[in-house]
């Protein structure tokens with residue numbers, strides 16, 4: 355699910371997610387190598403597998419979903435009744451300038467993998483924060 359230009363409450367809840375990276379590190383730019391390592395921590399913290407791509411055109415092609423240039427990230431679990439063993443997550447590198455932004459996006463999409471039925475409810479974002487906290491412990 356995408357959240358950019360979503361409901362104002364969803365945007366506020368997303369922005370309130372707190373990365374456990376030290377502030378100086380949270381401001382650093384991301385690269386794909388860092389993101390792939392970080393994604394592994396999120397897999398462990400969320401206890402959910404997922405593949406990660408940065409190729410938004412390819413993602414749109416294989417999922418059949420529109421991925422607009424202003425989208426930040428999305429995760430595709432397959433169709434109901436035909437779920438993928440390994441969901442596919444896409445991240446739009448131009449929309450995650452810092453490591454802190456990337457942490458929030460990873461937590462948001464992992465939350466959809468863990469509690470898909472929660473949508474963007476408060477409880478869903480509580481789960482996303484738990485995942486961020488667990489990543490913080492794993493990284494420490």
Ligand SMILES: [Zn+2]
Nearest residue numbers: 355356357462
């Ligand atoms: Zn979402």
